[in-house]
Amino acid sequence: MNSSSFIDGDYRIGRMGSPRHSRRPSITGRFTAEELALAARNRGMPLEALRHDVTPPGLHYLLVHFDIPEADESTWTLSVGGLVSKPRSLSLGELRALPERTLRVTMECAGNGRGQLSPRYPSVPWLEEGVSTADWTGVPLRELLDLRADATEVVFHGADRGIDAGVEHHFARSLSAAQALESEVLVAYAMNGAPLPPQHGAPLRLIVPRWYGMASVKWLRAIEARDQPFDGVQQARSYHFRRVPGEKGEPCTLMRVNSLMAPPGIPDFYTRRRFVDAGPVEIVGRAWSGAAPVERVEFGRDGEWHRAAVAPERHAHGWTLWRFAWQAAPGEHVLACRATDAAGNMQPLEPPWDLSGFGNNGVQRIQVTVRA
Amino acid sequence: MNSSSFIDGDYRIGRMGSPRHSRRPSITGRFTAEELALAARNRGMPLEALRHDVTPPGLHYLLVHFDIPEADESTWTLSVGGLVSKPRSLSLGELRALPERTLRVTMECAGNGRGQLSPRYPSVPWLEEGVSTADWTGVPLRELLDLRADATEVVFHGADRGIDAGVEHHFARSLSAAQALESEVLVAYAMNGAPLPPQHGAPLRLIVPRWYGMASVKWLRAIEARDQPFDGVQQARSYHFRRVPGEKGEPCTLMRVNSLMAPPGIPDFYTRRRFVDAGPVEIVGRAWSGAAPVERVEFGRDGEWHRAAVAPERHAHGWTLWRFAWQAAPGEHVLACRATDAAGNMQPLEPPWDLSGFGNNGVQRIQVTVRA
Numbered sequence: 001m002n003s004s005s006f007i008d009g010d011y012r013i014g015r016m017g018s019p020r021h022s023r024r025p026s027i028t029g030r031f032t033a034e035e036l037a038l039a040a041r042n043r044g045m046p047l048e049a050l051r052h053d054v055t056p057p058g059l060h061y062l063l064v065h066f067d068i069p070e071a072d073e074s075t076w077t078l079s080v081g082g083l084v085s086k087p088r089s090l091s092l093g094e095l096r097a098l099p100e101r102t103l104r105v106t107m108e109c110a111g112n113g114r115g116q117l118s119p120r121y122p123s124v125p126w127l128e129e130g131v132s133t134a135d136w137t138g139v140p141l142r143e144l145l146d147l148r149a150d151a152t153e154v155v156f157h158g159a160d161r162g163i164d165a166g167v168e169h170h171f172a173r174s175l176s177a178a179q180a181l182e183s184e185v186l187v188a189y190a191m192n193g194a195p196l197p198p199q200h201g202a203p204l205r206l207i208v209p210r211w212y213g214m215a216s217v218k219w220l221r222a223i224e225a226r227d228q229p230f231d232g233v234q235q236a237r238s239y240h241f242r243r244v245p246g247e248k249g250e251p252c253t254l255m256r257v258n259s260l261m262a263p264p265g266i267p268d269f270y271t272r273r274r275f276v277d278a279g280p281v282e283i284v285g286r287a288w289s290g291a292a293p294v295e296r297v298e299f300g301r302d303g304e305w306h307r308a309a310v311a312p313e314r315h316a317h318g319w320t321l322w323r324f325a326w327q328a329a330p331g332e333h334v335l336a337c338r339a340t341d342a343a344g345n346m347q348p349l350e351p352p353w354d355l356s357g358f359g360n361n362g363v364q365r366i367q368v369t370v371r372a
Numbered sequence: 373m374n375s376s377s378f379i380d381g382d383y384r385i386g387r388m389g390s391p392r393h394s395r396r397p398s399i400t401g402r403f404t405a406e407e408l409a410l411a412a413r414n415r416g417m418p419l420e421a422l423r424h425d426v427t428p429p430g431l432h433y434l435l436v437h438f439d440i441p442e443a444d445e446s447t448w449t450l451s452v453g454g455l456v457s458k459p460r461s462l463s464l465g466e467l468r469a470l471p472e473r474t475l476r477v478t479m480e481c482a483g484n485g486r487g488q489l490s491p492r493y494p495s496v497p498w499l500e501e502g503v504s505t506a507d508w509t510g511v512p513l514r515e516l517l518d519l520r521a522d523a524t525e526v527v528f529h530g531a532d533r534g535i536d537a538g539v540e541h542h543f544a545r546s547l548s549a550a551q552a553l554e555s556e557v558l559v560a561y562a563m564n565g566a567p568l569p570p571q572h573g574a575p576l577r578l579i580v581p582r583w584y585g586m587a588s589v590k591w592l593r594a595i596e597a598r599d600q601p602f603d604g605v606q607q608a609r610s611y612h613f614r615r616v617p618g619e620k621g622e623p624c625t626l627m628r629v630n631s632l633m634a635p636p637g638i639p640d641f642y643t644r645r646r647f648v649d650a651g652p653v654e655i656v657g658r659a660w661s662g663a664a665p666v667e668r669v670e671f672g673r674d675g676e677w678h679r680a681a682v683a684p685e686r687h688a689h690g691w692t693l694w695r696f697a698w699q700a701a702p703g704e705h706v707l708a709c710r711a712t713d714a715a716g717n718m719q720p721l722e723p724p725w726d727l728s729g730f731g732n733n734g735v736q737r738i739q740v741t742v743r744a
Contacts, residue, residue: 024642029402030401030402030403030404030405031402031403031404031405031407031408032402032403033402033403033487033499034642034643034644035403035408036403036407036408036411036487036497036499037499037644038642038644039408039411039412040411040415040416040497040498040499040501041416041418041501043412043415043434044412044413046413046436046439046440046571048439048440049440049570051442056569056570056571057429057430057569058429058430058431058432058434058569058571058572059430059569059570059571060430062415062430064418065641066638066639066641067418067420067635067638067639068418068420068421070423115405115408122642123641123642125408125412126412127405127408127409127412129412129413161638162638162639162640162641163638163639163640163641163647164640164641164642168638168647197428197429197430197431198421198424198428198431199418199428199430199431200430263439266438266439266533266534266535266540267438267439267534267535268534268535268536269437269438269495269534269535269536270396270406270410270494270495270536271406272406272409272410275535275540
């Protein structure tokens with residue numbers, strides 16, 4: 001694939017750019033058919049899977065903006081072009097022959113928790129399940145990048161194409177040159193020791209640890225170094241924190257400190273309400289932060305906070321296991337958890353407001369009926 | 373595990389049986405938070421995955437009634453008890469040493485399409501994506517069953533426990549003795565050549581080809597032969613076709629004839645509306661029926677039906693590939709598909725009414741904008 005021809009003409013704004021496609025009024029009350037269809041396609045991780053250090057195959061959360069593209073691994077190439085010393089194109093075989101690295105990475109969708117807000121931005125209405133952990137294997141990005149001195153930004157182009165915010169485009173995101181050269185960024189071809197499955201970017205994807213998931217471009221087919229900020233829809237327009245419409249906003253980058261517990265006891269099928277027998281109950285959960293290691297986790301019961309036991313951190317980019325021995329007394333209870341990272345960031349008690357529902361790290365609350 | 377002690381005391385009706393838990397008023401209009409939470413947990417198959425003969429790992433649809441149970445494969449046993457000549461308990465190793473069989477099976481949730489109905493039964497609001505195909509490997513059930521002459525019914529008990537319709541229970545379903553002895557029913561320990569993943573029943577599940585998915589009990593831990601009809605919630609109460617409340621109804625059994633196409637072109641992210649460039653477009657889809665082989669598939673364009681090319685059937689219990697060469701002319705179009713099986717069953721043009729949203733095999737319709 002020729003990098004420059006790929007990049008030329010990638011954006012198509014025209015009839016697709018009509019207001020019919022670009023304006024989505026925000027939503028209050030129950031969920032729309034469009035939200036439901038997105039929830040059915042874009043799977044969350046059932047929270048009982050928090051018991052696994054690495055999310056089992058098929059349970060990792062999934063956000064596919066457009067369709068999962070067809071990919072022929074035997075002919076797939078990754079072009080590296082723009083402001084690099086030697087533009088080139090690499091086959092899968094060539095990439096696999098380079099030094100590899102495996103990283104355990106917790107990934108969360110920037111829109112996780114959007115469905116808890118009101119009014120809601122019309123998009124995937126995650127409640128809290130848009131987070132998972134996997135072992136990713138690939139080539140450190142900096143092994144592939146011989147940036148010219150004038151390169152300031154690196155754009156990652158995926159093969160997935162569709163219309164968003166009225167603009168037809170292939171999904172693409174950028175990192176600054178400095179971010180791209182960090183040792184942790186991978187061009188990954190394997191997940192949990194197996195080739196990437198189609199829905200997670202087969203045959204190649206970017207992995208940007210500690211960032212929200214949108215940075216980890218799937219179905220990666222071109223890397224382009226440039227000396228100008230990238231103005232693609234998913235970079236310059238989507239994935240910004242905004243309080244009001246029209247605001248320029250701040251880009252979503254590192255994952256905010258967050259935590260979840262596996263709901264204890266057994267559920268009611270429809271309401272998902274939890275029922276627990278009185279007595280000792282081991283609460284198990286995970287906590288993570290893109291900014292700094294997790295320092296403290298508190299378990300909340302009916303508004304009282306108790307220090308949870310936090311396991312030693314063994315993977316710099318993976319979530320942290322925590323436990324709490326709860327003595328469940330009969331009655332109705334509200335359980336919660338709250339993490340604090342080493343940079344002093346603590347989860348807020350209520351979802352922070354964001355116009356598009358990004359970065360909701362408000363504490364999880366679970367209503368539990370304890371039976372005598 | 374002792375089969376009789378497992379079966380005794382399995383049902384608990386008491387405070388859980390209060391009207392608060394057992395009554396769910398039907399729903400009109402937009403989707404409730406409970407429906408949304410079920411859609412986020414219970415993943416559908418994105419329809420572009422219809423291009424795969426076997427649904428790739430992680431894309432198979434999933435319905436987990438309660439929580440995914442923790443399972444220790446090294447200590448897991450399957451008890452076979454009740455009206456059998458020799459009650460016994462088998463380890464995973466003992467099961468794997470028995471003659472194995474692999475079957476390609478298309479499975480569909482009985483509630484697939486529920487979300488299209490109004491009013492809706494409060495449950496997983498599948499739109500149309502609750503269907504997939506996998507290769508399952510295991511021991512033919514009849515190899516394990518030495519039924520006594522008085523056995524008329526065989527019950528399959530899963531390890532997943534929760535509350536549904538106001539009754540606390542482990543998920544369990546039954547087959548008649550004759551159905552259980554059919555050669556195709558498997559006790560499966562592998563899916564697509566790998567051990568079952570947790571969410572698909574690890575380490576053991578039943579596979580009942582041609583039936584809706586509820587028959588293929590996951591996390592199988594006990595098989596119980598009896599001489600009385602099984603009156604468990606998921607057998608005697610759920611999974612019945614009913615037109616009005618209170619009706620006894622007919623049990624859901626074999627999958628009704630059905631078909632889907634992969635939506636052509638590219639989507640708008642939020643509306644999932646499709647955009648296609650004018651010219652030849654190859655439409656690809658699948659059709660299936662539990663009652664008989666697929667005999668005919670028609671492709672519909674704006675209400676006109678055209679015969680699609682149907683691939684020869686190679687797997688008796690797997691879906692059938694069909695294709696249609698569509699000449700896409702600029703403008704707005706509605707595409708549809710409709711299958712007929714060899715028993716003469718044809719999909720209805722509109723969703724058939726069912727109180728609980730079971731068995732909706734109404735034809736799929738896709739709105740497409742063709743661009744000049």
